[in-house]
Amino acid sequence: MTSLALTTTTESCPGQSQFNVYEVLNPKKRGKKKKYLNSGTVTLLSFLVDIEVTFLDYIKGGTQINFTVAIDFTASNGNPAQPTSLHYMSPYQLNAYGMALKAVGDIIQDYDSDKMFPALGFGAKLPPDGRVSHEFALNGNPQNPYCPGIDGVMEAYYQSLKSVYLYGPTNFSPVINHVARYAASVKDGSQYFILLIITDGVISDMAQTKESIVNASCLPMSIIIVGVGPAEFDAMIELDGDEVRISSRGRYAERDIVQFVPFRDYIDRTGNHILSMARLAKDVLAEIPDQFLSYMRTRGIKPSPAPPPYTPPGHPLQTQI
Structure with a gap:
């Protein structure tokens, strides 16, 4: 059985590029054959992020x-x-x-x-x-x-x-x-x-x-x-x-x-x-x-964005550069 290399959401977000091609690796062949590279590749074309709201x-x-x-x-x-x-x-x-x-x-x-x-x-x-x-x-x-x-x-x-x-x-x-x-x-x-x-x-x-x-x-x-x-x-x-x-x-x-x-x-x-x-x-x-x-x-109703936290007068929001 082959195993797919795992990727993170951050790596795959940009869409199709050279960074969205993943090797299919076989650990048994990898250990026995010095010249073994992979058993093929998988190209990620697109994906959908479904956010579970509460x-x-x-x-x-x-x-x-x-x-x-x-x-x-x-x-x-x-x-x-x-x-x-x-x-x-x-x-x-x-x-x-x-x-x-x-x-x-x-x-x-x-x-x-x-x-x-x-x-x-x-x-x-x-x-x-x-x-x-x-x-x-x-x-x-x-x-x-x-x-x-x-x-x-x-x-x-x-x-x-x-x-x-x-x-x-x-x-x-x-x-x-x-x-x-x-x-x-x-x-x-x-x-x-x-x-x-x-x-x-x-x-x-x-x-x-x-x-x-x-x-x-x-x-x-x-x-x-x-x-x-x-x-x-x-x-x-x-x-x-x-x-x-x-x-x-x-x-x-x-x-x-x-x-x-x-x-x-x-x-x-x-x-x-x-x-x-x-x-x-x-x-x-x-x-x-x-x-x-x-x-x-x-009804397809999504939650509205939460309002920003309250900031007392005289305490401006600090931003990190």
């Missing part, structure tokens, strides 16, 4: 990540006045939703560009007329549902618990469509939208939700579903689409955009302590980079 390359280039939080306020979670409720308003500790929101929120907020989170609720009757809403602003301001940081979302969540009445049904599609409308308006790679849904896993509009996910799969958007409580999460696992790609009315999702995380797998038996924030963070964000990159690649 999720962080886009972030450094200015792509903005926008998180929206949506919380399940349906009656299946139990009466907030009762300790058995996942929304129990304890004066001493966070309830199940508060724990999940705080833990996951602290993970994701570092990726959000402006740390201002639109926060929505769904499945509750709202004051003063008792109408049922599946995409209401937690801060009570539908024109400006943004909350400052995860602490702001936490405050708005607990204030909502005091004023709304848990009801139903559990419809996911309205909040998915809500975020999809924003994602549909920015398809140039400058922004990417991530919807965080926190729920007890009981879903009423499975067919509509599947259709919403299929429609959103061609948009710059991902969905993280965090399941709280002891319920079976078969429907959430189905929405995740890891084993079987989501489909609706004969159409399959263009790409997988859903990640499901059962929160109970990361807390101790008392339900009051996170076992491993590192493992929770890893699993919450496990699929986001690949989902993000799959959108950018299929």
Whole structure:
């Protein structure tokens, strides 16, 4: 078997010339025959450098990540006045939703560009007329549902618990469509939208939700579903689409955009302590980079060059001559 002489990218970059001809050497002949030169030559005519870009390359280039939080306020979670409720308003500790929101929120907020989170609720009757809403602003301001940081979302969540009445049904599609409308308006790679849904896993509009996910799969958007409580999460696992790609009315999702995380797998038996924030963070964000990159690649969107490092006034850049 012959072996090819190896070259470096630097040597081969100039293109075809006398420096792009490489000898094919046979070590056995080379050692036995004094007059042996080579077993032929290989001429490099051209080559292609394919640079593998990463999720962080886009972030450094200015792509903005926008998180929206949506919380399940349906009656299946139990009466907030009762300790058995996942929304129990304890004066001493966070309830199940508060724990999940705080833990996951602290993970994701570092990726959000402006740390201002639109926060929505769904499945509750709202004051003063008792109408049922599946995409209401937690801060009570539908024109400006943004909350400052995860602490702001936490405050708005607990204030909502005091004023709304848990009801139903559990419809996911309205909040998915809500975020999809924003994602549909920015398809140039400058922004990417991530919807965080926190729920007890009981879903009423499975067919509509599947259709919403299929429609959103061609948009710059991902969905993280965090399941709280002891319920079976078969429907959430189905929405995740890891084993079987989501489909609706004969159409399959263009790409997988859903990640499901059962929160109970990361807390101790008392339900009051996170076992491993590192493992929770890893699993919450496990699929986001690949989902993000799959959108950018299929659209041929390259990351913008990272801006030059900031130089304080009075400290000019030094160049080497």
